[in-house]
Every structure is written in C-alpha cells, then in structure tokens.
Amino acid sequence: MHDKDKACCGRFLIRAPLGLLFLGAGLIKLMDPQIIIGMLGSIGFPTPAFFGWLVILSEVLFGLAVLVGFRTKLTVWPLVIILVVAILIVWLPALIKDFAMNFGNFLWHILGIAALISLSMSGPGDFSVSKN
Secondary structure (H helix, E strand, O other), X not given: OOHHHHHHHHHHXXXXXXXXXXXXHHHHHHXXXXXXXXXXXXXXXXXXXXXXXXXXXXXXXXXXXHHHOOOHHHHHHHHHHHHHHHHHHHHHHHHHHOHHHHHHHHHHHHXXXXXXXXXXXXXXXXXXXXXX
C-alpha cells in the first residue's frame, strides 16, 4: 500500500467514527428532545427550544454528511461549533467543580475538535461521496 493510499484510508478511519458519533448523539436526542432543551434551559441558554433543535438537527444532518464524506471541508464546522460551545458552557464549569470526574469529557471534546479540523484541512479520504 502506498503512503497516499494509507493517508486516504486513515482519513476514512477518522471520518466514519466521528460521523457515527454525531449521528448517534443526534438520533438519541431526537428520541427525547426535552432532555437537551431542558438542559439548555437549566443553564440559562437563551431560547433553549430553538437551540436544542438546532443542535439535534445539526448533529443528525452534519454527522451524516461527515459519515458519508459529503463536502467534509465545510460540514465539519457546525459540529466544531457545537463542541466549542459545549466545552465553554458545560465542560469547563464542570471541570472547575470536579476536575477528576470531568477531565475525560473535556479531553473527548478537544479530541473531537482536533479530528474535525483535521478532516477539514485534509479532506474526507476514501469511500466518500465527494472529494472535498
């Protein structure tokens, strides 16, 4: 296998689990949207119903787009925004309260951001519906 082939396959191995992660999270939230809407409301987020549905639909639609490799250089950015907001609003305050219990979730979100930005820079790799 050539180095170029390994790189393309490697990008697929990043893209597919990331897409599944967001698609799965969005579908779980879709089953009971009041959980995320209630959580957003409880932390004082403005218009929690609007933003709750925005998160749900973004995770489902953009997660699916990342999974199949559709315009990956663009479709990762709404997911990056979701993770950045989650870090700032949920995980940083939680990290300050209880570092040991929340450090893993904090790092998981950082890793997700790094992987999504990597896909934006490198493209979707093999087995994708588009090459950008």
